[in-house]
Amino acid sequence: MHVAIIGGGISGIAAAFYLAQQKVSIDIFESENQIGGRAGSDFLQERRVDFGGKNIGRNYLLFREFARAYGDPAFEYFGINTSQLINGRIVSISREGSAWLNLLKIIRLCGLRKGITRLYPHIQAILNDRSQGVLCSDYFRALSENFDHLTLDRYLNQRCIDRVIRPITIRMNGAEPEECYPGNFGSNLALALDSFEQLTLGMYNLLDTFIASHRQESSFRILTGHRVTSIAKDQDKFRINYLNGAVSGTGSYDRIISALPAYSLAELLQDELPEASRLLNKISYFPVSIAIVKYRDEVFPQNRRAMVFDRNSPLSNAGAYGLNDLDIVRYTFSGKASRAAISEHSTPEEVISLGEKTASPYFSIKDNPKEAFVFRYFPKGLCAYSPKHHLLLEEIDRLVNRLSGFGTTGDYRRGASIEACFRAAKECIEKVVGDGS
Numbered sequence: 001m002h003v004a005i006i007g008g009g010i011s012g013i014a015a016a017f018y019l020a021q022q023k024v025s026i027d028i029f030e031s032e033n034q035i036g037g038r039a040g041s042d043f044l045q046e047r048r049v050d051f052g053g054k055n056i057g058r059n060y061l062l063f064r065e066f067a068r069a070y071g072d073p074a075f076e077y078f079g080i081n082t083s084q085l086i087n088g089r090i091v092s093i094s095r096e097g098s099a100w101l102n103l104l105k106i107i108r109l110c111g112l113r114k115g116i117t118r119l120y121p122h123i124q125a126i127l128n129d130r131s132q133g134v135l136c137s138d139y140f141r142a143l144s145e146n147f148d149h150l151t152l153d154r155y156l157n158q159r160c161i162d163r164v165i166r167p168i169t170i171r172m173n174g175a176e177p178e179e180c181y182p183g184n185f186g187s188n189l190a191l192a193l194d195s196f197e198q199l200t201l202g203m204y205n206l207l208d209t210f211i212a213s214h215r216q217e218s219s220f221r222i223l224t225g226h227r228v229t230s231i232a233k234d235q236d237k238f239r240i241n242y243l244n245g246a247v248s249g250t251g252s253y254d255r256i257i258s259a260l261p262a263y264s265l266a267e268l269l270q271d272e273l274p275e276a277s278r279l280l281n282k283i284s285y286f287p288v289s290i291a292i293v294k295y296r297d298e299v300f301p302q303n304r305r306a307m308v309f310d311r312n313s314p315l316s317n318a319g320a321y322g323l324n325d326l327d328i329v330r331y332t333f334s335g336k337a338s339r340a341a342i343s344e345h346s347t348p349e350e351v352i353s354l355g356e357k358t359a360s361p362y363f364s365i366k367d368n369p370k371e372a373f374v375f376r377y378f379p380k381g382l383c384a385y386s387p388k389h390h391l392l393l394e395e396i397d398r399l400v401n402r403l404s405g406f407g408t409t410g411d412y413r414r415g416a417s418i419e420a421c422f423r424a425a426k427e428c429i430e431k432v433v434g435d436g437s
Contacts (some may be wrong), residue, residue, distance in 0.1 A: 001024040001025065001254045001255065001433070002024070002025045002027075002252070002253050002254050002255075003019055003024050003025065003026055003027075003147055003253060003254065003255040003256070003257060003433065004026075004027050004028075004029060004238070004240055004251065004253040004255070004256045004257070005019070005026065005027070005029065005256075005257045005259055006029050006111035006228050006231075006240075006256065006257070006258050006259060006260055006268070007029070007037070007258065007259035007260040007261075007264070007410070008028050008029070008030030008032070008035035008036070008037065008222065008224065008259075009029075009035070009036065009037020009039070009259065010036070010037060010038075010039055010053070010418055010421045010422075011037075011259035011409050011410045011411065011421045011424065011425055012028055012030070012035070012037075012257075012259035013028075013035060013036075013066075013207070013210065013424070014062075014066070014259075014366050014409070014421055014424075014425035015257045015259050015409055015425040015428060016028055016220075016427070017066050017069070017431060018426050018429040018430075019257075019426060019429055019433065020214070020220065022429075022433060022434070023227070024219075025219040025220075025221050026219065026221070026432065027221045027223060027251065027253070027415045028221070028222045028223060029223050029226045029227075029240070029242060030222065030223065030224045030225075030226065031225070031226065031227035031228075031379070032224065032225070033224050033225055033412075034224060035207060035211070035222060035224065036052075036053070036203070036204070036207050037052075038051060038052040038330075038378060038381060039051065039053030039203050039207075039349065039418075040052070040099050040204075040376075041202070041203070041204035042292075042374040042376075043374070044292055044294055044328070044372050044373070045294060045371065045372045048202060048204050049292050049321065049328075049374065050202050050203045050204055051290050051292070051376050052203070052283065052290075053199075053203035053418060054077070054078075054198055054203070054330075055078060055196040055197075055198065056075065056196060056197050056198065056199065056418070057191065057194035057195070057196055057417070057419060058194060058195050058196070058197065058256070059130055059194050059419070060189075060194075060417075060418060060419040060422075061419070062419055062422035062423055062426060063418050063419050063422050066422065067199075067206055067218040070206060070210045070213055071209040072210045073199055073200065073201055073205065073206055073209075074199075074200040074201070075138075075197040075198065075199060075200060076197060076198055076200045076323065077197060077323065078196050078197055078198045078322070083304050083306070083307045083308070083362075084163065084167060084307065084308040085307065085308070085310055085362075085435075086162070086163055086310070090307075090362070091105075091109070091163075097331065098126075099283055106164060106183050109158075109159070109160070109163040110157075110159065110160040110163070110164050111157055111159045111160055111165050113157060114155075114156050114157040114160070115156060115157050115160040116160075117161065118155070118156055119156070119160070119164075119189075122139075122140075122143070122185070122189055122225075122401050123189065123193065124191050125139045125186075126186065126189060127193065127335060128194055130190065132186060133186050133187060133189060133190025133193070134186065134187050134190065134414040134415050134420050134423060135184060135187045135385065135389060135412075135413065135414045135415040135420065136389060136390040136393060136413075137186060137188065140183050140184070140186035140187075141183065141390045142186070143182055143183050143186075144181065144182065144183020144184070144205050144387075144388050144389065144390060145183075145388070146180040147181075147183065148181045148182060148183045148387040148388045149387075150182065151177065151178045151179070151180060151181060152165055152169065152176040152177040152178070152180045152181065152182060152245055153176075153178040154178075154183060155182045156177075161177045162310070162311075165177050165185075166311065167308040167317075168188045168189075168191070168192055169185075169188065169315060169384075170308075170316045170317075170334050170335045171308075171316065171332070171334070172187075172188050172191065172382065172416055172417070173188070173286065173382050173383065173384040173385075173416065174285075174286035174287065174288045174334035174335065174381060174382030174384065175284065175286050175333055175335075175382070175384035176336055177309065178255065179286075179384055180282065180384060180385075181257065181385070181386075181387045181388075181389070182241075183387075183388065183389065183390070184384075184385045184389055187414070187415030187416070187417065187420055188415075189236040189410055190417075191417055198322065198323075200433045208350055223244075224240075225244055225245065225247075226234065226242050226243070226244050227242060227243050227244075228240055228241070228242045228268065229241050229242060229243055229248075229416075230268070230271065230272075231252065231256060231268060231269075231272060231406075232272060233272075233403055233404075233405075233406075235252065236254075237253065237358070238252070238253045238254070238255070238256045238403075238405065238406070239252055240252075240253060240256070245418070254405065255405045255406070255407070255432055255433060256405065256406050256407070257406075257407045257408075257409065257428060257429070257432065258406070258407070258408045258410070259409050259410055259425070260410060261281040261285065261380065261383065261410055261411060261412070262280045262281075262285070262383070262410065262412045263280070263281060263285055265277075265280055265408065265410070266278075266281045269400075272403070273399055273400065273402070273403070275399055276396055276399035276400050279392060279395055279396050279399070280396060282382040282386050282392060283378035283383065283385060283386050283389075283392070283412050284383070284386060285343070285381070285382065285384065286334065286339070286377060286380070286381070286382050286384055287334070287338070287339060287377070287379050287380065287381055287382075288332065288333065288334040288338075288377075288378050288381035288382050289331075289332070289333040289334075289338065289346075289351055289353060289375070289376070289377045289378070290330065290331070290332055290333075290375070290376050290422075291329075291330075291331040291332065291333075291348065291352045291355060291369055291373055291374070291375045292321060292328065292329070292331075292373065292374050292375075293328065293329045293352060293355075293372075293373040294327060294328050294370070294371045294372045295327050295328070295368045295369065295370055295371065296369045296371055297327060297364065297372075298326040298327045298364065299320070299327060299328075299363045299364050299365055299368065300320045300326045300329075300363055300364075301326075301331050302326070304398070305319060305320040305323075306318065306319030306320065307319070307359065307362055309358060309359075310411070311335060311336065311337060312337055313337055314335075314340070314341040314342060314354050314358070315331060315332075315333055315338075315354060315355045315356050315358040315359065316331050316332050316333060316334045316335050316338065317330075317331075317332040318330070318331050318332075318355060318358075318359040318363070319332075319339065329355075329359070329363075329365075331351075331355035331359075333351060333354070333355065334381075334382065341354060342354070342377070344377060344379055345375070345409050348375035350374065351375065351377075352373060352375070357390035368375065382416065383411045383412050383416050385412060389412075393412075393413070396408075405432065406432070407428045407429070407431060407432035407433075408428065409421070409424045409425045409427075409428040410424065413427075413428070414427075
């Protein structure tokens, strides 16, 4: 069996991982010059740094299975030691202190009515069964049916929204609480209930091992710089048309797995399945900018390695790149204020200057020269899903299933975290190809 995977981000890599276990022939089509998507890397001076894929939850069981298969890389502790600016006051939350003290802090931040009293049953559902902490799980489908006529800012009290919920939605979805829905929040809440590590040698090293492991296999090809322009079904075979630079090409496949974001899949299916394309475009995506900046001296104190900023700031988060990288700042820009201030026309220097202006009152940035930086702007970088998302996906699937042998996975299926992408890919491969049994 010859299978094409369209998209070489984390979802495409996950799909390839599960397909490779079934000994089928695989081609991964990736339009960029490297795989990894938003978890891609760049050089900061002599050091490679990752734009995404930094924090790996202890409950990322599927992803850790993948990592063990490709070199079993070491992980290192990366405790949450962050602060939030609330009405001009710095509030610290650290997982390095007492768990009970941190829980009391969250209760105090949330308040009771329409705060912790509403959140706690959802927290308990995930703690009882971690499989519920993804998009479209049984528990959160039921919540969606009952409450997705409300946005999150109307479902919970304002204090809880500003102090607890917004820092999560702005990080994971690039969206304000008024742009998110209760039924989709479980995938984010699961992350808030996890603890995190980092790959000691970085995500780029793991992906390099993945590439090297398959380099000599004629039945496993990674086609970077190949942009798929159209697909068509000819009897029992799929035809893929693609561009490699200015050179066009065609391939024939038994199965196709789309590992594209919803908006890219919508564009690809516009001619073949126009109604599915229209529905896919209902799924929300928002921009995000990421700058990683190396300074001469340390920026962060050891006891406060990150800060979340409020909705008036284009800078949503500033944090140390690693536990011992206190001279390297990872600036993240997302949310409404960011969209108003930053576009594809903004220069990296302009965006970094915005971040420094916001963060410098709280960290050692002033009179601390920059030595190097890398920057990426993703115009549709973060997925924020849709109201009653499970119903939209059911309708999309009904239409896509007309193309027998065509499967879809991606950040809009089970959620945007790495682990959710692996779960979605596993389910997709089992549906389209089988489970190998």
